[in-house]
Amino acid sequence: MKKIWLFITFDYQMKLLLIEAFFLLAWARVVKRVPFQKASQLLGKKMIESSRELDIENLQVAKKVAYAVKIISKYTFWESQCLVQAIAAMFMLRRRKIDSTLYLGTAKEKDGNLIAHAWLRSGSIYITGSEEMKNFVVVYKFASNGRGNY
Numbered sequence: 001m002k003k004i005w006l007f008i009t010f011d012y013q014m015k016l017l018l019i020e021a022f023f024l025l026a027w028a029r030v031v032k033r034v035p036f037q038k039a040s041q042l043l044g045k046k047m048i049e050s051s052r053e054l055d056i057e058n059l060q061v062a063k064k065v066a067y068a069v070k071i072i073s074k075y076t077f078w079e080s081q082c083l084v085q086a087i088a089a090m091f092m093l094r095r096r097k098i099d100s101t102l103y104l105g106t107a108k109e110k111d112g113n114l115i116a117h118a119w120l121r122s123g124s125i126y127i128t129g130s131e132e133m134k135n136f137v138v139v140y141k142f143a144s145n146g147r148g149n150y
Contacts, residue, residue: 022072
């Protein structure tokens with residue numbers, strides 16, 4: 001009931017953003033299950049970064065997208081971890097013609113196991129995955145110029 005009340009308190013634009021995030025998180029979960037070679041074609045230009053400049057209006061939109069993805073990813077019926085969040089947010093930004101870069105990184109745990117992480121940057125802000133990104137070495141990056149691929 002608390003979750004429903006929280007949703008009701010948001011303004012109309014935020015409600016639409018949350019609904020969009022829900023559906024794009026579902027779509028991103030499907031993309032995650034596609035072989036990497038094929039899925040990577042949807043993500044943007046490989047090994048290129050988008051600009052670190054973002055005008056104030058797009059910065060505000062990017063922050064709202066980040067918030068919507070963070071909130072809704074907690075309430076999906078499927079796994080919506082770092083890669084799913086990054087893909088969903090990238091497509092939300094792309095729909096708004098805002099540049100972004102998706103990063104894929106790896107690291108080794110203390111026991112020697114290899115782990116992976118994904119995060120998304122738009123302009124100078126990190127939209128998803130920033131909490132752990134400094135522990136990972138970037139192995140791939142994909143730039144989206146907001147109008148599709150570069």
